Amino acid sequence: MVGVVGCLAIVAIHVLDQGGMPGTKGPDYVQVMYYALEAAGVLAAVLQLTNKTRVGWLLSLGVAAGPIVGYVLSRGPGMPNYTDDIGNWAEPLGVVSLVVEGILLILAAASLRWYMPRQ
Secondary structure, three states, rough: OHHHHHHOOOOOHHHHHHHOOOOOOOOOHHHHHHHHHHHHHHHHHHHHHHOOHHHHHHHHHHHHHHHHHHHHHHHHHOEOEEOOOOOOOOOOHHHHHHHHHHHHHHHHHHHHHHHHOOO
16 A cells, blocks of 8 residues: 555646646656656556556656656756756655655565565
């Protein structure tokens, strides 16, 4: 259940960051990545509630890792036509997002290890 909450928290944080739905995060490719993350987060949460738990954890791994990579790229070197956040490492919503994503990443990796076949 913690994984479900983590996925949905990441979705909520990114909906807030984009200014609600449908959102105004630009450039367009960044907005599309936000939508893809939000859809994947909801799907991962649903899969964890069904008998497709392993697939849900695999998707959760991406839901956690993807935004961490995006955060580092957007704050570090910047992304094409998206330089607004360069150097903005301490943005409160971004820090909260990193904490939630980090917890979900560890939890998903540990859960997937549990699902691996024993040799």
